[in-house]
Amino acid sequence: MNNKFGTILKIEGALLMVLAGCMVPSLLIAAAQGESSSIMGFGSVIAICVITGFILYHRFKSQSRQSLRSRDGFLVVAASWFIASLAGCLPFIISGSMPNFFDAFFETASGFTTTGSTILTDIEILPRSDLFWRSFTHWIGGMGIIVFITAILPAFGINGQIVANAETTGPTKDKIAAKFSDNSKGIYTIYFVMTLLQTLLLKLGGLTWYDSLVHTFGTVGTGGLSIYNDSIAHYGSAYVEIIIALFMFLSAVNFNLYYLAIKKKNVLQIWRDDEARLYFLVTFLAGGLITIYNFIAGGLKELGQTMLDAFFQVISILTTTGYVTDDYDIWPTFSKMILLTLFFIGGCSSSTAGGIKCIRIVVAMKMAKLGISQKIHPQRVIPITVNGKEISNSTAIRISNFIFTYLLVLIIGMLLLSFDGHDFVTNLSAAGTCLGNIGPGFNMVGPTTNFAFYSDFAKFICSMLMIIGRLELYTVLVLFSRNYWNDNRVR
DSSP states (O other), X not given: OOHHHHHHHHHHHHHHHHHHHHHHHHXXXXXXXXXXXXXXXXXXXHHHHHHHHHHHHHHTGGGTTOOOOTTHHHHHHHHHHHHHHHHHHHHHHHHTSSOSHHHHHHHHHHHHTTOOOOOOSOGGGSOHHHHHXXXXXXXXXXSOHHHHHTTTGGGGTOOHHHHHHHHSOSSSSOOOOSSOOHHHHHHHHHHHHHHHHHHHHHHHTTOXXXXXXXXXXXHHTTOOOOSSTTGGGGGOOHHHXXXXXXXXXXXXXXXXXXXXXXXXTOTHHHHTOHHHHHXXXXXXXXXXXXXXXXXXXXXXXOHXXXXXXXXXXXXXXXXXXXXXXXXXXXXXXXXXHHHHHHXXXXXXXXXXXXXXXXXXXHHHHHHHHHHHHXXXXXXXOXXXXXXXXXXXXXXXXXXXXXXXXXXXXXXXXXXXXXXXXXXXXXXXXXXXXXXXXXXXXXXXXXXXXXXXXXXXXXXXXXXXHHHHHHTTTHHHHGGGOGXXXXXXXXX
């Protein structure tokens, strides 16, 4: 076998063993709860993953020193997310919790991609171990499966930088380092600390340790899968909603900014970032407008509750988390249009959030401003700058191409979903929420409903949209290029 594919299979073997280890807590919970079907499900899948991973690791051990080329990282990452979703759904199928493959795959892909969409009509009847695994996939996928395992790739003799560059999000080079450098250690430390802190704060709010953990996984991973049918509204607690909203907001900020702020001991480092400022502005502007309009138009709730509901849903959708505390599908049209707009923005680059990302919106807005200025002053040369640094024309073109491709994939996804024959808003929001890794949409996929009514074909399309969106389009789409598979072409 080609050395390249041998090395790739080696990495996938490592991934399977990592996934097996990640399933152990769910197996222990199943044993503690006496959930025999789940014990069988997790136990058998752990065994399959360990054995398969071990075989792949040793079969291609001699090729472990083979360095991957830059484009090989795309195949590794795309394959890893698909394999993780495939392996991760097997416990649900074997235990009988979700016997339909497409349902189980959809739910697992939704977890790993931190989307938060679901096909479950009654979440609370699932075994606690299955619900724990369902939420834990958020936490694993939040920082990225590949970035998660790149800490061990150097031990395999594999160039992890190439792999992580293909997986990490955002158009800048300020990404999470693939090798387990001081930078990546610092970022992972922040991720762990945020997880621990939110868990403790939710426990202080009266939640059980189990509830605190699973909702923390969904928050810091900006996933949004809850263990209750009515999501966060189940608790009826302003304290819980505020804590979750706060950590959703923090988790969608570029983690590199946290690292730099701590390293330089200057929290203003975050505010100086153009992307972060736009993210803050959009959050407070959208939340403020919805609060005012809902209070004036509806007036059914006091101002404080109206504000809490508005800001919670704005933060939940902008950060692409997807938790809900109120049925925003019955809000006034103006408020729903604001939420729909947030579908196409998302959080910051190098965060756990999905969407187009604020940094691209910043550049697109500056490009639009430049276009207007050039109509007035055709000969004037005005550079596009981000954080005081001029960005190259090639970077600007890549961002424009990304936004166009994003909208094109959205349209194609919506067209494919339309074969099921549902209404326009349902299909648009379903495609948008899956591609943007958001969670709930509008109408039939709104905050009080789910994706269960879709056909198996549509569920698979939605699953693919989740993975494509999480990997920022090109990581997957490049694999469909004939030139990608031609080794004789220059990269």
